[in-house]
Amino acid sequence: MARKSIEERLAQLDAQRAALKARLSKQERANDTRRKVLLGALVLHRLENGKDEISRALPDWLRRELPGFLTRDGDKELFADLLASAPARETTDAGGAAS
CATH class of the missing domain: 1.20.5 (Single alpha-helices involved in coiled-coils or other helix-helix interfaces)
Known part of the structure; x- marks a missing residue:
């Protein structure tokens, strides 16, 4: 017991x-x-x-890093405004075609 x-x-x-x-x-x-x-x-x-150097560099860093980090379409949509404001980097001619 x-x-x-x-x-x-x-x-x-x-x-x-x-x-x-x-x-x-x-x-x-x-x-x-x-x-x-x-x-x-x-x-x-x-x-x-932010007004300091880090804050000014932050948007560019996020535009570089976020596309590879975000995997879900819904997550990408949450950051569409930030990612869409990326400066055109590959356009070199007046027509806007990528080189």
Whole structure:
């Protein structure tokens, strides 16, 4: 009889451990999301209000990096305004044809 009690306690401890691991995982995901949101807010703030050298270089850097980073069409649409304002780099003749 005592053996069953220990097995039950072990099962209960295993269930508590699993619940705690799930809570920890959820908290880690929430922290990761919050970091991303805050970092994105900083980047957007610098794009809109920044006057220093880094802020002035940020749009060009994002135009170079975002197309390779974004994989979903919906994500690309979110940044269409930023990506569309890229200066024409490959046009060399008056007709606007790429070289």
